[in-house]
Amino acid sequence: MEYFLLTVGFALVLAYLGASILKKLAIPQTFGFMLAGVVLGLTSILSEETIHELQFFVALALGLIGYNIGHELSNPNLKGPRIKKLIIIVIIEATAAFALVSFLTYFLLSEFAVPLPFPTAILFGAVASATAPAATADVVWECDCEGPVTSSLMFVLAADDIAAVILTNSAIAFALWNLDPSTMTLSMVLIEPIIGILASVVLGAIAGLLFLYPLKQEADRGKLLELEIGMVILLIGIIELINSYIKTLGFHIHISDIFAAMVFGYIVSYKISDETVEHQVSELLERIMSPVVMIFFVMVGGRMAQLLSTSETLLLVVLTASLYLIGRTLAKYFGASLGGHIVNEAPEIQKYLGGCLLCQAGVALGLSFIVEETFIELGGNAELMGMLILGVVALSTMILEMVGPMAVKKSLRAAGELPVEGVLFEPDEVRIFDISRDGPHCKTNGNQENSTIDDDKIEV
C-alpha cells in the first residue's frame, strides 16, 4: 500500500508515453496502455500484489464502461422497425462469433489435452462476441462519417456487448458446474444466470429511475456529473455486496455489475431528449473515466505479462489466440453480412457492417478478468482455465486494437460514408465540447451546461 500511488503514477506516466509513441503509428492508445502494463509487469514493478490491490479499479472501470455503453444504446435516430432489424443482425453475428470461436478453440484445446476443453471453449466463444464501441466511435467522430452503416454501427456495437455479458455469465455457471458437478444441479445452471441477469436489470433500472428525479429537478445537466459518477459507483458497490452475500449463502448467482450499469445508462440517456447535451455529457464522462480505464488496461497488460512469463503454455496461448482471432473475425464479418441479407437491410450494411465490428477492448477484457478472478480462487484446473482465458483475450485485444480501427476506416470508406476530406479533420475540431474555452463570462445558451460543471467544487 505504501508504494501504491508511486506505482499508479508510474504506470500512468509510462502508459501515456507508450500511447503517444504509438499514436504516431496511428495505433489506438489502448494498445499503448497495455504495452506499458506489459513492461511494468515484466519488470515486476507491477507485482501481483499491487494488481490485487487495484482490483476495485476493475469493478469501477467496468461499471463506467458499461454505463457509457448504455448511453450509446439509445439512439433517437433509430426507429422501431429498424431496431428490430438490427437486433436480428446482432443476434446472428454474436451467435456466429460465439459458435465459431467455441468450435475452433474446442478442437485446439482437446488436441492439446487441456483439461475441460468444452467449458473453456464456450467461455472463449462468449467473450468473443463482445465488441468495443469506444475505439470505433473515435473513428466515426474523427472522420465525421454519416450514412446507414454509421447510424446502425453504434447500436450494433453496444447491443452485442449485452449478448456477450449474458453469454459469459451463463458460460461461467456452466464451467463451474463442470468443475464440480456436486455443488449444482443442471437446472440451477440454467436458472441462476437468468436470475443474475434479471437482478442486474432490476437494480440498474432502480438506479436509473432514482437518478431521473434529480435529472428533472436540475436544469443544468453538467452539474449532476458527480452525482452521476457517485450513483454508478454506488450501484456497483451494492451489487458487489449482494454478490458476496449470495456467495456466503452457497448460490452461484452472479449479478453482473457491467450489465446493471448498462441498464442504468440506457434509462438515463433514453429520458434525455436533447441529443447535443447527451453527447456532451457522455463525452465528459468518458474523459473522467479515462484515467480509471487507463489503469485498467495497464493492469490487464501487467497481468498478461505475468501469466505469459510464468506459464509453460505460451505456445498454447499463442495458438489459441490466433484461432480465436480468425474465428472471431470471420464470424463477425460473415455473420453481419448474413444478418443483413436476412432482414433485407441496405446493401452497404450487408457488405460493410461486418468490417466495423472487429474492435475488442474493455468489455471482453473485463469479462475475462471476471472469469480469471472467479476461477483462480478455485485452484487446480480452474486456475489454468482462468489464466488461459485472460492471456488469450488480452493478447488478441492487443492485436485487434491495431487492426480493428483500420478495418473500420476502410469499411466506412468503401461504404462511401467517409468524407474524402475527412481525414484532414483533426479529432479535436470535431469535439465541439470543450469545457475550457468559453471563459468565465460567456452566458450564451450553447455552453451553459458545460461551463458550469466544475465551478465551486474545486475550491481547494
Place this chain on the structure above:
Amino acid sequence: MQALYTPEVLLLLGIALVLAYFGAEIMTKFGIPKILGFMIAGLVLGTLGIFNDDFRTFLFPIVDLALGLIGYNIGLEIRKEVFRGQTRRMGTILILESILTFVIVTVLAGYLLGAWHIALVFGALASATDPASTVMVIWERKCKGDLTDTLMFILALDDVIAILLADGAIAIAILFYSAPGTVTIIGAVGSLVIDVAASSAIGAILGFVMVYFVNREDDRREILEFELGMIILIVGLMSWLQLSAILSCMVFGFVVGNFVSREKDPVSHTLKVIMSPIVMIFFVIVGASIDLGVIANLSVVLLTIAYVGGRTFAKYFGSRVGAQLTKTRELTTKYLGLCLMSQAGVAVGLSLVVEQNFLSLGDAEAVFFGTLILNVIALTTMILQVFGPVAASEGLRKAGEYPDDLCGTDEIHTIESLEDNTEPVDDVSDTS
C-alpha cells in the same frame, strides 16, 4: 496500513459521493460553499460509524492524491504576472499579515493548551488562506482594481508561507517527541532544509518535463492522463522519500503554469473536472474525521473560538497595518483584511499531514494532539467557510471593485487558472 480491498469499498465511496452531492445541494440553497456540505456529509457518515477508521486508512491514497492536487492548483495560481506589480509593497503586507496571524494564533493556542510545540502548528495552519472561494468571487463579478491585484498576490503566496511554516512546526514537534539525543536541533534544521529543497527540486524537474510534453502536444486535453499520472507520481515519490507532497506539487504547478509556451493553454480544465470527485471524497473524509467526542469539550470549544477569533483579528489588522505602512490606497487598506478570511483545502490538508505525522510518532500525547489539531481545523474550516466568502464579497463591494453590472467585456488575464465560473453568481448574490 495493510487494509485489504473489500466489496464495501465501492459501496461506501458511492454513498459518500451521493450524500456529499446532496449535502452540497442543500448548502448551495443557503448560499454556502459546497465544501461545508461535503464535510457535513462526512460528519454524518463518520458519526454513524459507516466511515470507520479502517476505511479511512484504506482511503489514505485518495487523501494524499487530493493534497497533491490541491498543491498543484495553488501552484498554477501563482503567475509570474503577480510579481510584476508593486512586489515590495505587496510583499510587506503579505509578510506582516501571515506572520501576525502565526504569532497571535500561536500565542492564543499556547496559552490555552500550555503546549507550545502544538501551538506553533496551529499558528502555522492559521496563516493559510483559501484562494479558491475568494478568487471565485472575483471571477464571478469581474472585480478589478488595486484591492483585487493585492488580494490575488497575497492569496497566492500566503499558502506558500503556511506550507513552509507547517513544515517547520512539524519538525519542531517531532524534535519534541523524539527521545532526547536521537535528533539534534542542527539535524532537525538540516533535514527541514533538505526536505524543502528536495521537494521543490523534484517538483521543478518534473514540472519542466511536463512543460516539454505540453509544448509538444497540440491538444492539451490529450495529455490529461499524463498530467494526472505525473501528479500521482510526485505524490507517490514524496511519500516514499518522506518529503512534502503538497510543496512539491505546488512547485510543479508553478512551473507548468508559467513556463508553458504562450499559445498553449497552461491549465487543463478537464483535470479539474476529474479532481472534483477526488476533492469531494477528501472533504468527506475530513468531515468523517471529526470526532464529536473530542469536540464536545469546553476546552476544545474555547480553542476553536480562540483560533477563529485570533485568526480573523490577525488577518484583518495585519493586512491593515501592512497596508498603512506601505501607504497603500485607502480603500485597499480598509478592506483587504475582510477578503482573507476563507480557510479550506490547504489548512485542512496540512492538518491531515500533521495528524499522519503525529500518529506515526506513536507517542500517546502526540496521537492525542494529532487528533485534536485535525478536529479543530476541520471545525474552524466549517465555520470560516460560512463567513469567509461573504466577508470577501462584502469587502470587495465596499472597496468599489465589485461591479453591479455583470456584462462587462474585459478579460482578466492574471487569473486564468480558475475557469468558467458562470454559475456561482447566484450563490453569491444570495448571500450578499
